[in-house]
Amino acid sequence: MRQENRARRQQQIEEAAYAVLKEKGYAGTSMLAIAKRARASNETLYNWYGDKRGLFCALVARNADEVRGDLEASLKQGRSALQTLAELGPKLLSMLTGTRAVALNQAAAADPTGELGAAISETGRETIAPLIRQVLEQARDTGNLSFEDPQDATELYLGLLIGDLQIRRAIGRQPELDPDYIARRSELALEYLNTLLSPDGTFATP
Structure with a gap:
């Protein structure tokens, strides 16, 4: 993935993370919920960030x-x-x-x-x-x-x-x-x- 595309995708994922956090709190937030909100694969999130x-x-x-x-x-x-x-x-x-x-x-x-x-x-x-x-x-x-x-x-x-x-x-x-x-x-x-x-x-x- 090109650097600018990855940066844009990370921004989308992180914006989704804030949205899910606001709705569900930290304990109720999951990598899967963030992935779905960002329309990204769960695998991508784990590859890029390791875990929640x-x-x-x-x-x-x-x-x-x-x-x-x-x-x-x-x-x-x-x-x-x-x-x-x-x-x-x-x-x-x-x-x-x-x-x-x-x-x-x-x-x-x-x-x-x-x-x-x-x-x-x-x-x-x-x-x-x-x-x-x-x-x-x-x-x-x-x-x-x-x-x-x-x-x-x-x-x-x-x-x-x-x-x-x-x-x-x-x-x-x-x-x-x-x-x-x-x-x-x-x-x-x-x-x-x-x-x-x-x-x-x-x-x-x-």
Whole structure:
């Protein structure tokens, strides 16, 4: 199969997977149901993805592809860490609160096996967070930020950027975020991070 045809077919399969997931939940979703919805063979799905968990890991990975790729490129090219974070914020927040991430999180919350939640964590957060940690370490090494524990700094940044928005989106208490809001929140997250982790330790206290 030619590469462009395979890519188009994968997109159809993955769109079918989201549709079946929304209807049946993760436990009720089967490779056969997805294959039928996508008008593909069950054999094709197993050949390409291995099993249901592999398919949903691929969905999570594809959802995070742009963010992961940008972070990897920035680290490889040695770009300014703070500029990387400025560009990362809107993309990461959009991805984590977007309709596909919400669908996956809602299904994971209702999955009694915990399998989907594990796939989301392993393929999403556990892939992206270490890259953010490297960017923050780079900012520390160049004197832009000051902190002792890179993991704490990473959690601080993610907390400032995301807060409880992901949870509120998943439980239906937060509508889809407006691009202007995403941009402003991302700016504020970086501004607060700079203040709290200022190298000279000068920031306002309550």
